[in-house]
Amino acid sequence: MAAIAAMVLGLFGSLLLRPLPALGKTMRVASTLLLVAVLGLIVLQLSRNDPRFSMAVPALGYPEQVVEGGETRVQMARDGHFWLEAEVNGHRANFMVDTGATLTAVSQTTAEAAGLEARSGGLPIMLRTANGTVSAQSASIDELRFGNVAARGLDAVIAPGLGDTNVIGMNLLSRLASVRIEQGELILVPNNPQPPLPPAE
Structure with a gap:
């Protein structure tokens, strides 16, 4: 859902680039940051299953295994x-x-x-x-x-x-x-x- 929201945000940002350039750019940057955050969360979850890359991130509820x-x-x-x-x-x-x-x-x-x-x-x-x-x-x-x-x-x-x-x-x-x-x-x-x-x- 977050990835879809980020893509929709980016799409609206692109549509607003001409009439409202500042708002359009802001929305596109926010879209990119949200997509990066989702990707980071996916990589973190997947890495937890592999002992070679397992990471402990107590602040996010990921203790050392x-x-x-x-x-x-x-x-x-x-x-x-x-x-x-x-x-x-x-x-x-x-x-x-x-x-x-x-x-x-x-x-x-x-x-x-x-x-x-x-x-x-x-x-x-x-x-x-x-x-x-x-x-x-x-x-x-x-x-x-x-x-x-x-x-x-x-x-x-x-x-x-x-x-x-x-x-x-x-x-x-x-x-x-x-x-x-x-x-x-x-x-x-x-x-x-x-x-x-x-x-x-």
Whole structure:
């Protein structure tokens, strides 16, 4: 919407260049600045998904994303997927590990139980689900714990179209030193090995 508004503003500015040159130029400059701001926000959101370019901007609600802990092993379930029990801000929930998912996603139910709120000012993210394309809002998870791994400040999306399913995606997995499967077991190894995590209270 902001990009469309900026283009409309620029169009009106161009039409006003002859009758009202000062106003026309001002509107065109404002249009350009607004488009640059939208582009900057898009680049910032996309960069958060890549650990090589991830940026922490606390003033905009983008905390540093840290994944640490120790090796964690997950047995393959009967359905052929890898499921694990995690804690989202202290709330227990089951997650499916999905290397085909770009983002970690939580259901609306899990988000509400864990106290997750959509990030204000963020752009909506379009997700493809079994039920079609849905609009999701981005959020930050203070702490996501599973096995011996803890992720803090992790970006996630609140996806109402997922039903009750929660997904751990590549924005978390790519921050690990290695992700491999051996004899029906998923092995997750963080880049920053730490002593075993104490049990959650």
